[in-house]
Amino acid sequence: MSNRTFTMIKPDATAAGNTGKIIDKIIEAGFSIKAMKWTKLSLADAQKFYEVHAERPFYGELCEYMSSAPIVAAILEKDNAVESFRKLIGATDPTKAEPGTIRAMFATSIAANAVHGSDSDENAAIEGSFFFAGRELA
Ligand code: IDP
Numbered sequence: 201m202s203n204r205t206f207t208m209i210k211p212d213a214t215a216a217g218n219t220g221k222i223i224d225k226i227i228e229a230g231f232s233i234k235a236m237k238w239t240k241l242s243l244a245d246a247q248k249f250y251e252v253h254a255e256r257p258f259y260g261e262l263c264e265y266m267s268s269a270p271i272v273a274a275i276l277e278k279d280n281a282v283e284s285f286r287k288l289i290g291a292t293d294p295t296k297a298e299p300g301t302i303r304a305m306f307a308t309s310i311a312a313n314a315v316h317g318s319d320s321d322e323n324a325a326i327e328g329s330f331f332f333a334g335r336e337l338a
């Protein structure tokens with residue numbers, strides 16, 4: 201069990217002006233921000249980041265969407281960070297996400313679901329280093 205996870209505030213949420221509200225929810229839930237940046241993925245960046253999903257039918261749509269507008273990438277710290285953050289964001293499909301979760305509040309569809317959260321300690325480390333050098337962590 202690691203104390204770090206990785207998140208992105210996705211294009212639908214940055215475009216809708218929900219970035220600040222989502223960051224507030226993350227901090228209120230007890231996560232501390234170790235690194236954060238506002239950036240935009242190229243299509244190639246998105247294809248690389250989501251490589252593990254290359255065989256899934258929604259991969260093309262996902263990569264187009266993730267490179268359609270800016271995102272906010274962040275490394276977060278809290279005890280049991282990966283599991284705790286997945287709980288805070290809710291199910292992938294916002295219609296199935298628990299009330300009060302970030303996806304229930306801000307997601308517009310299963311694809312445009314407001315936030316990413318790593319699914320394992322190993323992927324949290326891989327995804328965090330996709331965006332940040334060690335010296336960028338506060
Ligand atoms: P997760 O983000 O809850 O871990 P994954 O299954 O890892 O969900 O899928 C990665 C991302 O791909 C989702 O967050 C969502 O943006 C997108 N996605 C997942 N399933 C679908 C789908 O059935 N249609 C379109 N996009 C999807």
Ligand code: MG
Nearest residue numbers: 316317318319
């Ligand atoms: Mg996932």
